[in-house]
Each structure stands twice: as structure tokens, then as C-alpha cells.
Amino acid sequence: MSVEPSHPVPLRASDADREAVVAELQEAMADGRIDLDELGARLEVALSARTHAELAPLTADLLPVAPPAQPLLLKGGIAGAVRTGVWRVPHRIRAYGGLGGVKIDFTQAACRLRVVDVEVDGQTGGVEIVIPDGWVVETEHVDAGLAGLRDRTTAAKLPGSPLVRLTGTCGMGGVTVRHPKRGERRKLLRESR
Template sequence: MNHAAAHLTDRDRDSAVELVQQAYADGRLNPAELEQRLELALTATSAQELEPIVGDLPPAEVVRLGSTGGRVVRTGDWDVPRRLRIDSEYGRVRLDLSQALIRHPRIDIELWLTYGGGVIILPAGASANADGVRTGWGSVIFKPAGRRRPGGLHVQITGELAYGRLTIRNSRK
């Protein structure tokens, strides 16, 4: 058996559950289909078992932002997408989620920063995980208080920082 192909991560399962829940919220699944697919997703033991559960559902759209030398800044009352990818070669990134409109229980932020750095400010009660961020000469400073809470916002951060620094903290308000 090919163990690499059969391996199922918590992230795979979480993604499948979120796709099913979004399809229900969008009216593409009825309550019985929602219940059936969620049960199958939560009891799946391999990545192959997830494919028929979500194979007919569209993936969450990724919003892409980029900069070569400028800044990427989002603050105040901005609409946060479910998935956000930011590419910046020399610029800085500042994402302030503390007053933003967030419609999803989990958001994924993918950062590809070569020389620039970034700051992500979480709203009160939110949790985050930056274990998926790879660093070269860069660093990740992780300051959020508390663990993931059922029903609370969770921010999953992935990507790569070659030389920059990423700071993740809670809002000071």
C-alpha cells in the first residue's frame, strides 16, 4: 500500500468539512446531503476516501495580492476572503483583521515574502496557527493568546519567508 497517498491529515479533513459546509450554505446541498457528507468526511481514514465527498464541489477561490517593492495593507472594515495569497518580493505586508468583515470560521493566509516582513493582527477571541510557515533567514514571532475554540475564528497561516520577519498578534483594542 502506498502510505504517502493514503495519509490523511487533520488539514485535509478540515478542508473537506469546510467545503461541505460552504456548499450547504450556498444552497448546493440539502440537510440530508450535508449530514451524510459530514459524517463521511469525519470518519474518513484516507485521502482517497475524501475525494468522492468533495470531488463535485468547487474549491474555495483564492484572492491573490502582490507587490514587488510596495506595501500590501488591509485595515479597517475590509471583507476578508476565505483564502488569501500574498506575494511580495521587497515590500511589507500588514493585515489587520481586528475590524474586518470575516464571514468564515476559518481563513487561510498564504504568504510568500522574499525580503519584506509582515504583521497579522487577529481580532479578539481568534486563534491562529503558523506552523506551516517555512523560514530561511527569516523568523516568525507568534504572540496570540489562547487555543482554537469551537465556533471561534481560526487563521491558518502558511508560506515562506526567505529573509523577512512575520509577527502575528492579537488586537490591542
């Protein structure tokens, strides 16, 4: 039986992760938040970064220009709903488990926000949230409902990484927040090569 390491292994950055940081830096320069010299220096680091921990400081001091007005709405319905892969994280997400459940996977998402507000309603199917190592979750404003909340995350926050702030109710299906499982980590490592 293998044992998980006690310290989180730095998650490797993919080409998509580096490209998201490059796009954010270019946008910051266009907005006048950084100058051309600073853009060049940060781009050099971004393009050679191997882990998320190396990328995070490059955009930690850059605030987004304007939050989107509408939250991302995920409804599980009968078949369920999944948000995974490479996607841009909005300020607010509403997840309704329905019968089929909702899964929100942040492990490959592009996120330049300090706080992401996620309103959950587990309903019957439940809501599952997967966050990268280094991200943290705040769960004290979630009603346990019938099924309860399972928080399987660590409290070790990387500088510049987001806080996922949960509100809402677990309902009958429950809400689970966790880091990637061993198989998911292997898949992420393969994809980042």
C-alpha cells in the same frame, strides 16, 4: 508603566460589525437555513450587541454558501500592500511581502468562516498579520526561512471565531502574527462609539 490586562478585554462591536451579521442572517434566511422567526430573534440580539463575543454565536452555525474560486492576492512590491478597515474575508489569501511588505489587518473585517487559509511568503519586506482577540492562528506549517516567524497571539479562542491557518515561508523579511497594539485598540474603541 501601565500593564495590559491578563484577560482579553471584549472588543466592542462597530455598526459595520452589526451590519455584517445582519446581512449574513438575511442571506441565511433567503437560503432557507433559518426561518423567519429565528431571523427575527437573531436580528434582535445582533442589533443590540455591544461586543464581538455577543455577535459570534449568532452566525456560528451558519456555513457560507459557496467559497470564492480565487484567493485574495496581496503583493508588497516596492511600496507595500495593506488590507485593513472593513472588508469581507475570503477563504484563501496569498500574501507576498516583496520589498515593501504586506499587512493584513482582520480587526474590522467581516468573517463568517471557520477557517481562513493564508499562504505567506515574507520575501524581503515581510508579512504582518493582525487578528482580533478570540481568533487563533495555526503556524506549524510555516517554514521559518531566514527571518523567522513571530507569533505574539494568545491561544484563547472565542466560540465561533475563525482559525487562521498559515502556510508558506517567512523568507528574509519574516512573518509576524499579533493582536492589536494598545494604540490600535484605542482607535478601534473610538471608532466603535
